[in-house]
Amino acid sequence: MNNTNVIQAEGLTKMFGDFTAVNAITFEVKKGEIFGFLGANGAGKTTAIKMLIGISNPTSGQAHVAGFDVSTQAEDIKKNIGYMSQKFALYDDLTVKENITFFGGIYGLTKIKIKEKTKELIEDLGLEEVANQLVGSLPLGWKQKISFSVALLHEPKIVFLDEPTGGVDPITRRQFWEMIYRAAHQGTTIFVTTHYMDEAEYCDRVSIMVNGKIEALDTPKELKKQFQVDSMNDVFLKLARG
Amino acid sequence: MGISVSNISKSYKDVKALQNISFEVKPNELFGLIGPDGAGKTTLFRILTTLLIANEGEATVAGLDVLKDFKEIRKHVGYMPGRFSLYQDLTIEENLNFFATIFGTSIEENYDLIKDIYVQIEPFKDRRAGKLSGGMKQKLALSCALIHKPKVLFLDEPTTGVDPVSRKEFWEMLKRLQQKGITILVSTPYMDEAALCDRIALIQDGEILQIDTPENIVKQYPKTIYDVSANNMYQLINSLKAYQHKHSVYPFGEFVHYTDTRSDFNPKELKTYLEAQNLSNISIERTQATIEDSFMELAK
Incomplete structure (x- = not known):
């Protein structure tokens, strides 16, 4: 981690008619940081992420992601970030290799680079035996690990993970986090949402959104101290219930 | 009356979804099936709610056989599937009315049972189900599963993707339903919810790893x-x-x-x-x- 800001948001706001989904949020995320973005269902997390990845225009306020303005340079942002969600990850009816080739192409990698990356990814994850199988036939845990690697194919500065581990078994969930640690260690910034509060403890810093606002932002240790509780689960319950 | 499962197996082509599963759920017990995606939880739910036939083994629900008595079982069980399966283009009230009518009852007749849950969504009763938030859909689905006063309630991953606050509220609702005499079989991938069940079965790859109270399972951990x-x-x-x-x-x-x-x-x-x-x-x-x-x- 160093002091370069990879995300910088100031008064970022999104309104739908009279409803303020995201209410003037201000925060920054540093290079190589694992940043946990928490909140109850409907608190405004998804809307905020959509603005940060350049697919939804802010109503007011501004944000820079990977050095680009979300309002005016959305296309540059898309080239410099990785994105993975639980709902949309890979194409089930393409093989592992075909998925890598497809996404590599989308990200504009050269054929040689794609070949190189495919080999690297398959070796790293030990996928030699299933490389030519349809992704749809693989267990969820494998799919999630592959789609995380695919989100890193073009070596983005920052990767957004939207509930990457939902429903995954506890051992695979930990292997997934070890992949996250490794990517962060290599300098990739990680922006992650989760409903598993033990995973919130794995983050360098955590923000908690309540009704469109960021109501808390600090290291898990400081948050626990501030709310005088033993776990992030209790921090969450105290804040989001209020 | 509870649930009895003996030596149930089910395969889809060459995938063994369930392998020789046996367990008992006592009357009025809150029993948890704890395991990740692909463990076979949904297959088991579908067999017990008579929507799927096992390759081998037997099972009874509320004393009724899942094969012979499938029509009778359906009157006595409530089932909340993992995927939202209500009518998206009917309103909250229309959905609930529909299910009540199908089971030959009315909202008024069993209002007491669902009151706790339904009051939270009643202010929006004219809103179409497809327009509801995740938490509200979950409450409507539970109300619909309860409207005919079932003896046994099946809940397939009711809290997946739900935030910790709503999860806590949902489990409080389940405890209150249990106090009203309903037997509950619930599945979840969240291990912390296991502690809230009377007994649990840990399940993975179609096999049960262990069945016991949460306290005993933790006590039997072999290492320091x-x-x-x-x-x-x-x-x-x-x-x-x-x-x-x-x-x-x-x-x-x-x-x-x-x-x-x-x-x-x-x-x-x-x-x-x-x-x-x-x-x-x-x-x-x-x-x-x-x-x-x-x-x-x-x-x-």
């Missing part, structure tokens, strides 16, 4: 677990994994849960090793096993 922390989590995990005497190494919140292969393990020795790996602020302390530790040890 240590909470280990240091200045750098990533390096700590790598160093522990490379340690020759490690049995298991799992990140657990701000700590790493570590177990050793030796019975005469001395934490000081591990500390010396970690220091030699250039780690600092090292702390190694004994801790209690959790359901998740037990699950991972059994699934290893």
